[in-house]
Amino acid sequence: MSDAARLPLRLFGLAAGELPPFDLEVAPGEVVAISGASGSGKSRLLRALADLDPHEGRVLLGEAAADAMPAHVWRRRVMLVPAESQWWHDAVGAHFEAEPFDDLEVLGLPRDALGWSVGRLSSGEKQRLALIRALSRDPGALLLDEPTANLDDESVERVESWLLQRIRGRGLPTLWVAHDRAQIERVADLQLRIGPGGAELVR
């Protein structure tokens, strides 16, 4: 869906859960890190952007508003990758529409990982495969909920640089929920802090 690429993600008066309404524009290829204590509503914010929970306010990708298209079309463009990925077929490959061999290699997974059964995946393998699965569907914007939570240091580095390369290369506006200060330093252009007073943008 190259027509959806290189467009900004724009939020107007978005209010999810207890979070007071706020505006935000994420430019193509820009990463906004979302930080805040657990339970502050970071995941709920991402769910609202993917239109998985009822919410106030408008979200647009470029000029196209979420409510102007069927919800599944919106979610394919503005793709949420949850902290815990789910796998419902027996074979890993059955969850993929394409065969993203290059991405597997970059993230340190063998080519035949697509032939594996889901039961033998470790949590780190699941996390990497879930990111590849989402990006291989060619979204126009990314919502990442702690994308490196289950990974060892070496894999964290690989995944970060692979993600940044994709985000910049395809011009994907990205919201990235992160706990680790060092990671925020490494990947984020801007930081959205969620506190008791609401969402606050920090440069």
Add this chain to the structure above:
Amino acid sequence: MSVIELSYGELALASLLVLALGVVTALARLGMTRSLLVAALRTVVQLALIGLVLETLFSLEGPWWVGLMGLIMLLAAGREVMARQKHRLTGGWAFGIGTSAMFVSAFSVTVLTLVVVIGPEPWYRPQYAIPLLGMLLGNTMTGVALGLDRLTEGVWRQRAMIENRLMLGEPWREAIGELRRDATRSGLIPIVNAMAAAGIVSLPGMMTGQILAGSPPALAVKYQILIMFTVAAGTGFGTLAAVSAASRRLFDERERLRVDRLAAGGG
């Protein structure tokens, strides 16, 4: 061929069998002698009452009385469908969907069978209408209850999976597709198994009753086949309708999974 009259004294003889079983279960300390005897007593009382109701209904012969009886049976079945689901839809939807599905399928199949196939005069003659509707409602109820329970239970357990599929951009029908097919299948399995085993493993209850009551076996067999076919159609269409309506209700207009529309199911 005349029917051998069954006297109350003879029934009392048969009840000795149950009493004997009760003595043995008591000696074996199975702890269910009481419930066995209570259940036996309930059979006697409930069937005697329905016998009275049917005798009255058969003598009245009015379409409104038959309709009223049908309505009571339908509402009782709707209640039962609702009670058999742990994570039922809230806000009256569990009752509404179950009852409408049974109404649409069981009633239309009954009326169709009466008018087109059996053809009594008048078509609503209670001797035919009530037993037929009873067989259909009873079986459709089982199918609808199994299907809805399987669906809501599956969605409750696998909500994270369904939502992950939605996140990847799947339409709601696709995200719930497998659960929905599983649920419909589990509603249909009992009647498919019953048809496959009929006559080989088991003699169906209705046919046995008819033969004992003096019908020639060939006629009893024909009626049994008719019942099997109508029950299969009623159960199948009822389960399909209920599972599909409940699936739709589990998502809102923005294709969000609305688990909040299911009861938490404490027990």
